[in-house]
Amino acid sequence: MSIDLQLDQEGIALVTINRPERRNAFDAEHYRLISEAWQTVRDDPAIRVAVITGAGDKAFSAGADLKTYVGRESSMSEHWLTQKDQLLNRGLEVWKPIIAAVNGYCIGGGMTLLLATDIRVASEHATFGLSEVKRGIVAANGGTQRVVAQLPYPIAMELLLTGDAIDAETALRWGLINKIVPHDRLLDEAMQYARRVAANAPLALQATKELAVKAPELGLSAGLRMEQYVNRMLRMTEDAKEGARAFQEKRAPVFKAN
Known part of the structure; x- marks a missing residue:
């Protein structure tokens, strides 16, 4: 039982x-x-993009293990330890692109984790839901926040208020995921996405993600201005110069995140 992290040469x-x-x-x-x-994904300069999945063929993640949480006594002071063991879906800022390979049940906290990823591929038998109201709690760690930002309001509220699950076809129709693939091709498809992303300039990728994620809170005017500032900085990088050279020389660029 663990959280495994493997890094390849790309x-x-x-x-x-x-x-x-x-x-x-x-x-x-x-x-x-x-x-x-x-935190390793965020801080390790060798990592350009991450793929998140679940072990086995039944579940991406069923979320919080309620047997270990419901009724658990804790100090009120824990409520203000907002940076302790920070999560991707609870405010940890990871600007490197993250791709989800959903291999089965994506329920509760699994779904809120999914909502914090950038590109999402699912197996045909994947199931999605925010079931917390059925257990007397709310969809925390971004569940009530991101779903209304990413889906049409009545669809988001249906998920939140009924707690009912949806299948992969419905998730695709609503725009929750990018693609459905046969289960035996799931990880390959996610890695293909990852390779396409990782081939791009790392600094530009992270800047693009941050600008896009912060767009709603910035507003259009401030967002446009931030784009100008960011592009001005990026144009001075070695990667931008390499991108221009590679285009002129009709070859693949070799980016080094500097």
Whole structure:
């Protein structure tokens, strides 16, 4: 039982939630481990893009392991430890692109994790839902926040208020995921996306993601201005010069994140 992180020579990190006997649900220890994994993705300059998936063929993640959380006593002071074991879906800023390979149940906290990723590929048998209201709690860690930003309001509210799950075809129709593939091709498809992303300039990728994620809070006028500032900085980088040279020489660029 662990959170596994493997890095290949192309700068692609594969993060695997490895607790299949519990449908890859998170107890306190696994939340700590996934926090560490995301910090590694954020901080390791060798990593350009990450793919997140679940072990086995039944679940991406069933979210929080409620047996370990419901009724658990904790100090009120924990409520203000907002940076402790910070998560991707709870405010940890990871500007490197993240691709989800959804291999089964994507429920509760698994769904809120999905909502914090950038590109999403799912198996044909994947299932999605925010089921927290059925358990007397709310879809935390961004569940109530991101779903209304990413889906039409009545669709988001249907998911939040009924707690009912949807299948992969419905998720695709609503724009929750990018593509459905046969299960045996899932990871290959996610890695193909990752390779296409990783071939681009790392600094430009991170800048693009940050600008896009912050666009709603910036507003159009400030967002346009931020684009100008960012592009002005990026034009001075070696990667921008390499991109121009490679275009002129009709070859693939070799980016070094500098």
